[in-house]
Amino acid sequence: MSDLRRLPSVDEVSKCEVVRAASDVHGRAKTIEAVRAELAAAREAMRHGAAVVDVDTLASGAAARVERETRPKLRAVHNLTGTVLHTNLGRAVLAEAAVEAATLAMRRAMALEFDLAGGKRGERDGLVRDLLCELTGAEDATVVNNNAAAVLLVLDTLAKRREAVVSRGELIEIGGAFRMPDIMARAGAKLVEVGTTNRTHAKDYEAAIGAKTGVVMKVHTSNYRIEGFTKEVGGRELATIAHARGVPLVNDLGSGTLVDLRAYGLGHEPTVAEAVAEGADLVTFSGDKLLGGPQAGFIVGRRELIARVNRNPLKRTLRVDKIRLAAIEATLALYRDPDRLAARLPTLRHLARPKAEIAAVAARLAAPVAAMVGPSFAVEVSDCSSQIGSGALPQKTIPSAGLAIRPSGKGGGKALADLAGRLRALPVPVVGRLDDGALILDLRCLDDEAGFLADLSALGAAP
Numbered sequence: 001m002s003d004l005r006r007l008p009s010v011d012e013v014s015k016c017e018v019v020r021a022a023s024d025v026h027g028r029a030k031t032i033e034a035v036r037a038e039l040a041a042a043r044e045a046m047r048h049g050a051a052v053v054d055v056d057t058l059a060s061g062a063a064a065r066v067e068r069e070t071r072p073k074l075r076a077v078h079n080l081t082g083t084v085l086h087t088n089l090g091r092a093v094l095a096e097a098a099v100e101a102a103t104l105a106m107r108r109a110m111a112l113e114f115d116l117a118g119g120k121r122g123e124r125d126g127l128v129r130d131l132l133c134e135l136t137g138a139e140d141a142t143v144v145n146n147n148a149a150a151v152l153l154v155l156d157t158l159a160k161r162r163e164a165v166v167s168r169g170e171l172i173e174i175g176g177a178f179r180m181p182d183i184m185a186r187a188g189a190k191l192v193e194v195g196t197t198n199r200t201h202a203k204d205y206e207a208a209i210g211a212k213t214g215v216v217m218k219v220h221t222s223n224y225r226i227e228g229f230t231k232e233v234g235g236r237e238l239a240t241i242a243h244a245r246g247v248p249l250v251n252d253l254g255s256g257t258l259v260d261l262r263a264y265g266l267g268h269e270p271t272v273a274e275a276v277a278e279g280a281d282l283v284t285f286s287g288d289k290l291l292g293g294p295q296a297g298f299i300v301g302r303r304e305l306i307a308r309v310n311r312n313p314l315k316r317t318l319r320v321d322k323i324r325l326a327a328i329e330a331t332l333a334l335y336r337d338p339d340r341l342a343a344r345l346p347t348l349r350h351l352a353r354p355k356a357e358i359a360a361v362a363a364r365l366a367a368p369v370a371a372m373v374g375p376s377f378a379v380e381v382s383d384c385s386s387q388i389g390s391g392a393l394p395q396k397t398i399p400s401a402g403l404a405i406r407p408s409g410k411g412g413g414k415a416l417a418d419l420a421g422r423l424r425a426l427p428v429p430v431v432g433r434l435d436d437g438a439l440i441l442d443l444r445c446l447d448d449e450a451g452f453l454a455d456l457s458a459l460g461a462a463p
C-alpha cells in the first residue's frame with residue numbers, strides 16, 4: 001500500500017513537458033483522461049508486484065496513449081498487397097487534379113445546382129453530363145452514389161412489376177453482398193433466368209421475352225470466367241433481339257473502363273463506348289474501379305430512358321455531393337488527353353507500370369528494409385504477380401516485383417505473422433500479403449520511396 005502512495009499524482013504527471021505538449025494538440029480533457037488511465041494501469045501492475053513507475057515514464061506513456069486514442073479511425077496505408085484496386089483499401093487513388101478539385105469544393109460555396117448564366121436554379125448532373133457523353137458516345141448520362149445504386153435505380157425504373165431477363169451465366173455476386181437476384185427483388189422486378197450456367201443462346205432470350213418483359217439485362221461477369229463448353233450472346237446480337245421486341249437492353253459493365261487497356265499492356269476489358277456502340281440502351285459502371293475516380297455509379301445511354309431514370313423519386317436518395325462531383329469532373333477531364341492519361345491517373349499509372357521499373361525500386365529498398373526488420377528476417381528482391389482487383393480481368397495477373405521477407409530461423413511462421421502485425425500497427429500501416437511462408441511487399445503501387453522508408457523507420461521504436 002505504501003508503494004502505491006509513492007506513485008506521482010495526476011497533477012504532477014500533467015505538468016510534464018510531453019503531457020503539456022500532448023494537451024496542446026489533443027485538448028486538456030482527453031489528455032487528463034489518458035494520464036488517469038496510465039496511473040490506473042501502473043497501480044494495477046504494482047498490485048501484481050511491479051515496481052513503482054516514475055513520473056517521466058508515466059508522462060510519456062500518457063502522451064502515447066492520448067496520441068493512439070485520438071488517431072483517426074480511417075487511416076492512410078501503404079497498399080503493398082499487389083491488388084491495385086483493393087476494395088477493402090478504398091479502391092482507386094485519385095488523380096492530383098481530382099484532389100485539388102475536391103479540396104476546393106470542400107472549402108467553397110459551389111455553383112452545384114445553379115445556372116450562372118441565367119441566375120436560376122441549375123442541374124447537378126448537368127456538370128458532368130457533357131463529359132460522360134463525349135467519352136462514351138452516349139446521348140445522355142446521369143450519376144449516382146455507386147454502381148450498385150445505378151443498377152438498382154435502372155431496374156426500379158424499367159422493370160418494376162415487370163420481368164427482367166438475364167442469362168443464368170451472368171447472375172453475379174460481387175463482394176459486399178451485391179447479388180443480382182437480390183437487387184432485382186428489391187427493385188420489384190421479376191427475374192427471368194434464361195439459358196444454363198455455361199451456355200445461353202439467342203433462342204433462349206427470344207423465347208423468354210414477352211409482354212411482361214421490362215428489360216433485357218446483360219451483366220459483365222466481373223469476378224469470374226466460365227470456361228470450356230460455353231456460349232454467350234454478344235451485346236450487339238442481344239440488342240437486336242431486344243429491340244425487335246420493343247424492349248430496352250441494359251448492360252451492367254461493372255468496372256467499365258473508358259480506354260482500351262490493351263494500349264497499356266493489359267488484357268481487353270469492354271469499354272463503355274463499345275457497349276454503347278453495340279446498341280445497349282443503358283450502360284451502368286463504377287467511378288472507382290478502372291475509371292480511377294471517386295466512388296460513383298454512372299448511367300449512360302438513350303435520352304428518354306435517362307429522363308425516366310431521373311424522374312424516379314429514388315434518384316434523389318442516391319445523389320452524389322459537390323465534393324465527389326468535383327472529383328468526378330476532374331477525373332473525367334483527364335481522359336480528354338489520352339497521351340498524358342497514364343502519367344496523371346494513378347490507377348492507370350500503377351496498372352501500366354513496367355516490371356523492370358518496379359524491380360529497380362525493390363533493389364533500392366531491399367537493404368534499408370532489411371536493416372529495419374532486423375536480423376531475424378531475410379529480405380530479398382523477388383518476382384511476384386499483381387492483380388487489378390475490384391473484379392476487372394479476374395484471371396489476368398500482371399508480372400510485378402517486390403520484396404519477399406522470410407524468417408531467417410526455423411519455425412518462423414509465428415515470427416512472420418508478428419512482423420506483418422507490427423507493420424500494420426505502424427503510424428502509417430504497411431499492408432503486404434502472406435504467401436507460402438513469405439511476407440510479400442509488392443511495390444507496384446509504391447510512389448514515394450523516401451516517405452515509405454520514413455514511415456517504416458517507426459518499426460524500430462515499436463515494442
Ligand SMILES: *Cc1c(COP(=O)(O)O)cnc(C)c1O
Pocket residue numbers: 146147148149151172174178219220221222223252253254255285286287288296297390391
Ligand atoms: C462492381 C460491380 C457492381 C457494383 O459496383 P459498385 O461501384 O461497387 O457499387 C455492379 N455490377 C458489376 C458487374 C460490378 O462488377
